[in-house]
Amino acid sequence: MAAATEKRESELTLSEKLNDYMQRNRKVLVIGFSVIVLAIAVYAVGTLVRDRLNENALTRLDELVQRYEDLNISVTSDEQEEILRQVELFILLENLDAFGSRNSGFPAARAYSLRADIFWDMQNFVDAEQAWLTAARLAGRNYFAPISYYNAAVAAEEQGNIDTAISHYRNAINFGDMFPGAARAQFSIGRLLESQDNRAAAVEAYRVLLNNWADDPVWTDLAHSRIIALSE
Numbered sequence: 001m002a003a004a005t006e007k008r009e010s011e012l013t014l015s016e017k018l019n020d021y022m023q024r025n026r027k028v029l030v031i032g033f034s035v036i037v038l039a040i041a042v043y044a045v046g047t048l049v050r051d052r053l054n055e056n057a058l059t060r061l062d063e064l065v066q067r068y069e070d071l072n073i074s075v076t077s078d079e080q081e082e083i084l085r086q087v088e089l090f091i092l093l094e095n096l097d098a099f100g101s102r103n104s105g106f107p108a109a110r111a112y113s114l115r116a117d118i119f120w121d122m123q124n125f126v127d128a129e130q131a132w133l134t135a136a137r138l139a140g141r142n143y144f145a146p147i148s149y150y151n152a153a154v155a156a157e158e159q160g161n162i163d164t165a166i167s168h169y170r171n172a173i174n175f176g177d178m179f180p181g182a183a184r185a186q187f188s189i190g191r192l193l194e195s196q197d198n199r200a201a202a203v204e205a206y207r208v209l210l211n212n213w214a215d216d217p218v219w220t221d222l223a224h225s226r227i228i229a230l231s232e
Helices: 002-024 026-073 079-102 105-121 125-139 144-158 162-173 182-195 199-212 219-231
Strands: none
Touching: 026 079, 026 105, 079 105, 105 125, 105 144, 125 144, 144 162, 144 182, 162 182, 182 199, 182 219, 199 219
16 A cells, blocks of 8 residues: 555656656746647648649640640741741740759759750750750759750760760760660660671670660660671
């Protein structure tokens, strides 16, 4: 009985101590709780605003994409109309540049990719390459980045910049499974090394393809055939 009473008194003492601590520090506790609530509210509002901005950006981007598609449909043999179409394309390029500079992430990356598409159609491979590189940088670790690097590599090839093209292809491959065209990019590296008459490096590039993408139904066969041809 005495032990039970002693235990009860100990519990009451602990409760009293806790109550006393809270009473003496209630101001600090209230402030701390308020800070936590405020932080949660700020995060929630920030997330909501960011989502709304992204939604608005994508809507605006869809409008720009539609303008480009409409201009492609309006291709004509009439000289005057074609001049007007070209003017509209240059205006669209400026709008896309402005959009990209005001936004970030996927919307901005897609805007610069669209700029690259327009430059490519104009056979302006220098600006197309740079626009795709900008798109890759803005995309970060998004799947859009390796696609942009691959396209930049093709644009570099069109300019005859073989070493640069190889570098871009490797950047695309570095994204691993995120990039489904990795085997094709690796084959392109081998092909470009062949064009430089660097047979040993080309064979090694093809062997890398066979080792890393053994299940690919197309590019492994082509790589194997090139190794045979280069070994003769």
